[in-house]
Amino acid sequence: MNRKLAVALIILLIGMLGLSFKVQRVEASGTIYIRTDGSIDPPTAPISTVDNVTYTLTGNITNDADGIVVERRNIIIYGKGYTLRGSGNGNGFYLYGINNVTIKSTNIKEFSTGIQLYASSNNTIVGNNITTNTDTGIFLQASSNNNTIFGNDIANNGHGIWLNDSSSNSVSGNNITANNYYGIWLYGYVASDNNVSENTFTNDGLFVQYSHGNVVEGNVVNGRPLVYLEDLSNYTVGDAGQVILVNCYNIRVENLNLSHTGVGLELSNTNNSKIANNEIANNNNGIWLESSSNNSIAENNVTANTETGIYLGWYSSSNNIAENNVTANNYYGIRLYSSSDNTLSANNLANNRNGIWLESSSDNALSGNNVTANNYYGIWLVSSTNNTLYGNNITANNKTGITLDGCSNMSVSGNNITANHYEGISLSGDSLNNSISGNNIIDNMNGIALSDSLNNSIFDNNIKNNKCGVINWANNTFYHNNFVNNGVPHFLGQVLSYGFVNVWDNGYPFGGNYWSDYTGTDANHDGIGDTPYIIDANNTDHYPLMAPHVIPEFPSFLILPLFFIATLLVVTVYRRKHPQKLNVHSGLRSV
Numbered sequence: 001m002n003r004k005l006a007v008a009l010i011i012l013l014i015g016m017l018g019l020s021f022k023v024q025r026v027e028a029s030g031t032i033y034i035r036t037d038g039s040i041d042p043p044t045a046p047i048s049t050v051d052n053v054t055y056t057l058t059g060n061i062t063n064d065a066d067g068i069v070v071e072r073r074n075i076i077i078y079g080k081g082y083t084l085r086g087s088g089n090g091n092g093f094y095l096y097g098i099n100n101v102t103i104k105s106t107n108i109k110e111f112s113t114g115i116q117l118y119a120s121s122n123n124t125i126v127g128n129n130i131t132t133n134t135d136t137g138i139f140l141q142a143s144s145n146n147n148t149i150f151g152n153d154i155a156n157n158g159h160g161i162w163l164n165d166s167s168s169n170s171v172s173g174n175n176i177t178a179n180n181y182y183g184i185w186l187y188g189y190v191a192s193d194n195n196v197s198e199n200t201f202t203n204d205g206l207f208v209q210y211s212h213g214n215v216v217e218g219n220v221v222n223g224r225p226l227v228y229l230e231d232l233s234n235y236t237v238g239d240a241g242q243v244i245l246v247n248c249y250n251i252r253v254e255n256l257n258l259s260h261t262g263v264g265l266e267l268s269n270t271n272n273s274k275i276a277n278n279e280i281a282n283n284n285n286g287i288w289l290e291s292s293s294n295n296s297i298a299e300n301n302v303t304a305n306t307e308t309g310i311y312l313g314w315y316s317s318s319n320n321i322a323e324n325n326v327t328a329n330n331y332y333g334i335r336l337y338s339s340s341d342n343t344l345s346a347n348n349l350a351n352n353r354n355g356i357w358l359e360s361s362s363d364n365a366l367s368g369n370n371v372t373a374n375n376y377y378g379i380w381l382v383s384s385t386n387n388t389l390y391g392n393n394i395t396a397n398n399k400t401g402i403t404l405d406g407c408s409n410m411s412v413s414g415n416n417i418t419a420n421h422y423e424g425i426s427l428s429g430d431s432l433n434n435s436i437s438g439n440n441i442i443d444n445m446n447g448i449a450l451s452d453s454l455n456n457s458i459f460d461n462n463i464k465n466n467k468c469g470v471i472n473w474a475n476n477t478f479y480h481n482n483f484v485n486n487g488v489p490h491f492l493g494q495v496l497s498y499g500f501v502n503v504w505d506n507g508y509p510f511g512g513n514y515w516s517d518y519t520g521t522d523a524n525h526d527g528i529g530d531t532p533y534i535i536d537a538n539n540t541d542h543y544p545l546m547a548p549h550v551i552p553e554f555p556s557f558l559i560l561p562l563f564f565i566a567t568l569l570v571v572t573v574y575r576r577k578h579p580q581k582l583n584v585h586s587g588l589r590s591v
Helices: 003-024 556-577
Strands: 027-029 032-034 054-057 060-062 068-070 075-078 083-085 091-096 101-104 107-109 113-118 124-126 129-131 136-141 148-150 153-155 159-164 170-172 175-177 184-187 195-197 200-202 206-209 215-217 224-230 233-236 242-246 249-254 263-268 274-276 279-281 285-290 296-298 301-303 308-313 320-322 325-327 332-337 343-345 348-350 354-359 365-367 370-372 377-382 388-390 393-395 400-405 411-413 416-418 423-428 435-437 440-442 446-450 457-459 462-464 468-471 477-479 482-484 493-496 533-536 539-541
Touching (some): 068 075, 091 107, 129 136, 242 249, 263 279, 279 285, 285 301, 301 308, 308 325, 325 332, 348 354, 370 377, 393 400, 400 416, 416 423, 423 440, 446 462
Parallel strands (some): 032 068, 060 083, 075 101, 083 107, 091 113, 101 124, 107 129, 113 136, 124 148, 148 170, 159 184, 170 195, 175 200, 184 206, 224 242, 233 249, 242 263, 249 274, 263 285, 279 301, 285 308, 308 332, 320 343, 325 348, 343 365, 348 370, 354 377, 365 388, 370 393, 377 400, 393 416, 400 423, 416 440, 423 446, 440 462, 446 468, 457 477, 462 482
C-alpha cells in the first residue's frame, strides 16, 4: 500500500468515526409522540423500536413544551442514559389515561414536571435521574393508582414526588436529595394505601396533607429515621430526623433536632400532644398543625425556616404555644389560619417577615409575646374576630407594630408598641367595633392610623413622641388618651383627620384626652380645661384633660363592664353634689 492510499484510508476512517460520534449526540427539538398504533411522531425523533413494545432513545432530546407524550399502553421506554431536557415548561414524559408503561434509565431535567401521570395506573418509573424541574420531579394525579416508583435519583426539583388524590402506589428505594421543597408529598382525602418505604432523603422529607391510611417505614432523613406515626396513642418519639403524626393522641416529641427537611414536625388530626425543647431550623416549614387541638408547643427554637416557623391551620383549636424562640423565618414566625381558641404567650419573635399572622381566626389570646427586632410586620390580623392582644412588647419592627385588616370586635390592650418604623397600630379594610386601650404607643412614625375603619373605641392609651399621633378615618371615638409631643418639632402633629368627623371626648364629667400642647386653663379646678381643644374644623375635644390620664393596669376586656358600673355610680353621686354643673339640654357644663 503506497503512502497516499494509506493517508486516504486514515482520513476516511476518521470521517466515519466523526459521523458515528454525531449520531450518538443527535438532539431532537419539538414534542415527540408515541402514538396508539405504535408509531413515533415525528419519525425522525431519536427513538427506535423494532416491535412497538420497547422504545429506546438513541440521542438527547430538547423541548420548550412537552418532551415525550405517551399515547400507547403496555410499552417500555428505555432512556439508555440519554437526556430529555426542557426549558422550564411542560412535562418531560406525559401520560394521560395510559396504563402499563415503564419509563427507565432516562435523565429528565429542566421541565416544569419531569414525569406526569394523569389518571394513569399500573405504570413503573425506575432508575431515572430526575433533576432541576421547576415544579415537580414525578407528579401523579387524578386517581393515578397502583404505580411503582423505584430506584430513582430525584434532586433540585420544586417537589420531588407528588401523589395528588392517588392511591395504592409504591414509592421505594429512591434517593431524594438537595433541597426539593417537599421530597414526597401525599395530598388529598383519597390519597391512601400508598407504600412509602426505604427512601433516602437529604435536605427534604415527607409531607402528608389530608391523606391517611398509608404505610411509611424504613425511610431516612439526613441520616436519621423518618418517624411516621398513624393512629397511635401514648408514645414518646425517640431519635428522628423528621416527625409526622397522623390521627395520633398524647404523643411526646422532646429534645430532638428536626432540621434541614421539608417540614420538621407535622401534626395532622393529632391531639393532646406535647412538643417541647426541640431545635427546628432550616426547613421549609418548622412545626405544622392541621386540624389538631389541645396540644402544647413550648420552649422550642424555631429558626431560619423558608416559609413558616409555627403554623396552625384548618380548625386547629385550643393549642398552647408558649415560650418559643421563633426567629429569622422568611415569611411567618407564627401563623394561624381558620383556627380558634388558641393561646400564644411569652414567645420571642424576631427577624421574621411577619412576627405573628392570624387570618380568618377567632377567639385567640396573644399575651406577653416579645415581637421585636426587624420583623417586617409585628402582629398582623386579617379577616378575624374576637381576638385578644394583651401585654405584648412590639418594638423596632420594620413596618407596622399591630395591623388589623378587616377585623372586628378585637381587644388590643396593655401592649408596649414602640419604635416601629411606620404605624404603631394600623386599622384598615373595614375594621369595625374594635377596642384599643391601655397601650403605650411611643416613638413610631405614626402612633395609630385608621383607614376605612369605623366605630372603633380608642381610650386610655399613652400616645407619645410619634411623628403623628393619630391619622384618622370617620366615626371613631377617642377619650382618656395622653397625646404627648407627637409631631414635634416638624412633622404632622398630634392628629391628622383629613376632615373626617370623630368623637374626641366622653362627655362631662369624664372628660376627653390630655394634650401636651393644650394651653387652656381650669378655673374651677375640676381637672378639665375651660375651653375646648380644637383639632380642626370638624374635630374638637370639648373636655380636654389638664393632666395626663392615669392608665388602668388591668386587661381591657374588663374595662367596659367596669366602666358602665362606674359610670352609673359617678353620675349618681355627681348629680347629688353638683346639680348646677350639668346642663342636659346643651350637653355642656356650666362654669
